[in-house]
Amino acid sequence: MISFQAVTKIFPPNILALENVSFEIKPKEFVSIAGKSGAGKTTLLRILLAEEKPTKGRIFFDGQDLSKIEPARLPQLRRKIGAVFQDYKLLPSKTAYENIAYVMEVIGATEEEIARDVTQVLEIVGLEGRAKNFPAELSAGERQRAAIARALIHRPDVILADEPTGNLDPYNALDIIRLLLKIHELGTTVILATHNKEIINSLGKRVITLEEGRVIRDEEKGRFVF
Amino acid sequence: MVTLIKRIFKSGWLSFSRDGGLAAATCLIMLIPILLITSLFLLKDVGQFLISTIQEKADISVYFKEGAPEEDILKVKEEVSEIPEVKSVKYVSKEEALESFVQRHKDDPVLMESLEEVGGNPFLAALNIRSFEASQYQAVANFFETGIFENLIEKIDYYQRKSVIDRIFALTSGMGKTGISLSIVLAIVAILVAFNTIRLAILNQKEEIKIQRLVGASNWFIRGPFLVQGAISGIFATIICLLIFTLICWFLSPKIEILFSGLNIWKYFTSNFFTIILLQLVTGIGLGVISSTIAIRKYLKV
Numbered sequence: 001m002i003s004f005q006a007v008t009k010i011f012p013p014n015i016l017a018l019e020n021v022s023f024e025i026k027p028k029e030f031v032s033i034a035g036k037s038g039a040g041k042t043t044l045l046r047i048l049l050a051e052e053k054p055t056k057g058r059i060f061f062d063g064q065d066l067s068k069i070e071p072a073r074l075p076q077l078r079r080k081i082g083a084v085f086q087d088y089k090l091l092p093s094k095t096a097y098e099n100i101a102y103v104m105e106v107i108g109a110t111e112e113e114i115a116r117d118v119t120q121v122l123e124i125v126g127l128e129g130r131a132k133n134f135p136a137e138l139s140a141g142e143r144q145r146a147a148i149a150r151a152l153i154h155r156p157d158v159i160l161a162d163e164p165t166g167n168l169d170p171y172n173a174l175d176i177i178r179l180l181l182k183i184h185e186l187g188t189t190v191i192l193a194t195h196n197k198e199i200i201n202s203l204g205k206r207v208i209t210l211e212e213g214r215v216i217r218d219e220e221k222g223r224f225v226f
Numbered sequence: 227m228v229t230l231i232k233r234i235f236k237s238g239w240l241s242f243s244r245d246g247g248l249a250a251a252t253c254l255i256m257l258i259p260i261l262l263i264t265s266l267f268l269l270k271d272v273g274q275f276l277i278s279t280i281q282e283k284a285d286i287s288v289y290f291k292e293g294a295p296e297e298d299i300l301k302v303k304e305e306v307s308e309i310p311e312v313k314s315v316k317y318v319s320k321e322e323a324l325e326s327f328v329q330r331h332k333d334d335p336v337l338m339e340s341l342e343e344v345g346g347n348p349f350l351a352a353l354n355i356r357s358f359e360a361s362q363y364q365a366v367a368n369f370f371e372t373g374i375f376e377n378l379i380e381k382i383d384y385y386q387r388k389s390v391i392d393r394i395f396a397l398t399s400g401m402g403k404t405g406i407s408l409s410i411v412l413a414i415v416a417i418l419v420a421f422n423t424i425r426l427a428i429l430n431q432k433e434e435i436k437i438q439r440l441v442g443a444s445n446w447f448i449r450g451p452f453l454v455q456g457a458i459s460g461i462f463a464t465i466i467c468l469l470i471f472t473l474i475c476w477f478l479s480p481k482i483e484i485l486f487s488g489l490n491i492w493k494y495f496t497s498n499f500f501t502i503i504l505l506q507l508v509t510g511i512g513l514g515v516i517s518s519t520i521a522i523r524k525y526l527k528v
Contacts (some may be wrong), residue, residue, distance in 0.1 A: 049440060071527070078442035089437045093244055105233050106443045150441065 001027045001047065001189060002158070007057035009043055009213075011085040019213040021057070025191065027157075028101075030184045032200050033193040034224055035210035041193035044210070045162045048191070049083060050074055055113055062157070082151030086163035088143045090135040096146045097122070097131040102156050110207060117153055125149045141172030148179050158189040165196060173199065197224040232315060234447065238454025248427055249459065255370055256463040256510055259416035262343050263509050264502060266409045267493065273405055275489050278397040281354075282389045287383040289350040290372055294378045299351055301377050306355060309369060311362035316354040323349035344433040350380055360395030363388070382441055417513060425519035426524070435525040449519070458516035460510025467506055471495065 001030055002025040003200055033041045046052045047059060050066050059066040060157040061077065069077060083089075090099050097118055099166065104114040105119045122128045125145040135143055144164055151159050161180060165173035184190045194200060200207055207214055207222025242249050290299050299317065307315050318326070324347045331337040341348075347460045357363055369377070428435075431452075438448045472495070479492035495502065 038234070044345075051440070075442045075444045078440060084442055089440065091437055093241060093434065102438075102443075103441050106441060106447060108229070195438070214521055 001026055001029075001056075001061060001078070004044075004126075004136060005058045007047065007054045007059060007162075008210075009040075010048065010055045011153075011158065014102065015215050018054070020217055021210075022211070023208055023215060023218055024123075025189065028184075028187055028189055029050065030190045030203070030205040031182070031192070032205060032207045033191065033210060034195065034200050034207050034222075036195060038109040038212075039195075039210040040204065041195075045083075045160050045193055048079055048160060049064070055155055071134070079158045082154070082156040082164055083161040084144070084147050084151045084159065084161040084164045086166035088135065088147045090143060090146060090150070092135050094139065095132050095134055096127055096149075099135070099146060100150045100153050103150055107154050109154075116151075121149045121153050124182075127163075140167050141169070141175065143178055144168060146170070148176065148183075151189070151219060152183050158191065159183060161190065161194075162194045163194055164192070165194065165199065167218040200224040222226070229450060230447070231450075233505065234450030235454050238451035241451055242455045242458045248430070249455075249462075250286075251421055252427055252459045252514075253466065254413050255464045256420045256459055256513060257419050257466055259413065260460075260463050260506050260509050261470065262409075262412055264467060264506055266406055267498075267502060267505055268449050268471075268475075271485075271494055272338050272489060272491070275400060276486065279486070279488075280394055280398055281520065283446040284360065285354050285356045286366060286391075288353045288355065288493040289380040289383065290352065290378055290407075291380045292350065294351065296351070299353070300376075301376065303353055306353065306366070306369070309366065311357045311359075311365055312408070313356045313358050315356075318352045318354060320349050320351050323347075323352065341480035349467050357442045360391050361451070362393060367395065421517040421520070424514065425521040428452060428518065432525050435522065439526070449522055450520045450527060452522050453515050456514025457511045459508070460512070464503070464510045467510075468503065471502070 004021050005022050007021045008016075010016055021040075021044065032043060035041050043052065047054055047066070048061065050069055054067050057067070062080065064073075066076065066077070091102065094102060100118045100121060101114045104117060109117070118131075119128070121218055122131055125148055127142060127145055127149065128144075130138060130142055135146070138146065142163070142164075144167075148161075148164070151161075164176050164180070164184070168176065173196070180190050180192060181203075192199075204221050206220050207217070209223070209224075210216040288302075296319065303315050303317050306312055325340070327349065328338075355366055357366055363384055367382050370379055370382055435448055475492045475495040479490060479495075482489055482491050
């Protein structure tokens with residue numbers, strides 16, 4: 001489903017973010033990308049979202065070469081991906097409901113489908129009472145749950161979560177991880193980038209460990225080891 | 227497609243109505259170019275009126291010798307009318323000249339007494355000739371001096387007036403040129419101010435545009451609401467501008483008419499009401515939409 005083939009990314013003037021990274025992710029896998037801050041986790045996810053192009057190497061997503069993707073095809077690619085960010089990236093001028101509905105509007109869903117699915121997903125993430133609140137009126141945990149709801153509303157093939165628990169207390173962090181596991185159980189591929197040792201060790205799933213932009217370990221049922 | 231357009235309009239309206247402060251600021255800034263363009267539209271007519279009023283005052287008179295037969299004078303009039311440079315020719319007979327003098331100076335006993343002392347009718351029949359441009363008066367004067375009518379003519383009142391006529395035409399043509407240059411400069415300044423305000427408003431939403439791109443929104447789905455917002459700002463600015471001009475024209479029209487008789491701003495405003503609305507809407511919406519399109523372009527490359 002996803003294939004990184006000798007991917008290197010150098011930011012100007014000469015900052016090596018990824019070096020010769022290669023791995024494959026199969027459909028319905030749950031993969032954690034582990035590593036210290038600056039190891040290249042976020043760059044890797046940004047390349048997968050086609051926010052950045054690799055300096056060298058190729059990335060395939062569902063057979064499509066992302067290193068050569070045309071700007072006009074970006075919306076189609078991103079509609080197959082649900083992204084969750086450490087800083088939530090919710091639209092500040094829209095309510096929680098509207099933030100989630102926005103993705104449905106983007107893909108051209110009908111008003112009935114939007115009303116039905118958004119209500120349902122708000123219940124799943126436990127935000128049914130906060131639908132009309134703007135992001136600024138939500139707590140950090142609630143914002144991240146709204147972001148997850150937005151990421152899964154259109155049933156994407158893959159969910160990318162970049163440090164989704166980075167700004168959360170342990171209770172909220174646990175809630176978010178449970179939600180991601182639930183989404184995975186329902187058949188969605190999940191790629192979780194984190195430097196949280198407890199989370200990775202508690203998952204018991206595949207772990208790709210990055211260090212200074214290189215893959216130093218790729219283990220099924222891996223653990224956080226440095 | 228219909229759903230998409232409906233969503234774009236709804237989203238544009240929501241953003242406009244929720245961001246009250248910014249929306250009000252944008253409307254007020256856009257008001258400046260619309261006010262300016264409407265002023266230019268109205269002033270163009272006022273200017274034309276003033277210029278033509280001043281130009282009307284410039285003419286040359288050709289006086290005919292005492293006893294020149296009226297039919298000959300009318301023949302001359304006919305021939306002069308055929309000169310392409312001549313705008314109008316008016317024949318003033320001896321009697322009309324006297325009557326006009328008496329009418330004008332009936333309250334001036336000194337002049338009236340002088341007229342009585344002279345006795346009879348001392349005035350000469352004349353043709354008052356107006357041309358389209360000041361430079362053409364010389365050609366008209368030449369026509370009389372070198373033409374076959376020379377023996378009929380007593381004098382041509384051109385050389386005495388030449389400097390005044392030239393000055394009037396230079397002044398009015400200068401007014402027109404200055405007005406056009408000043409208008410263009412002001413319009414450019416106002417458009418740049420409005421454009422930069424919209425650009426700053428969109429810069430403020432740079433992060434939001436990036437997020438929309440990341441969740442898979444197409445460029446049109448992102449751009450659309452901004453264009454709608456720009457258009458709504460233009461419409462509101464037009465409404466405010468229209469109200470301001472209605473009040474100004476309503477209150478100032480009688481006062482202006484006292485200063486320049488025959489110039490009725492209110493009448494001109496009402497008879498051109500729909501043209502003015504159209505002009506304002508085109509300016510407002512055009513400026514809003516074009517500025518938004520240009521400003522948003524660089525943020526859509528994420």
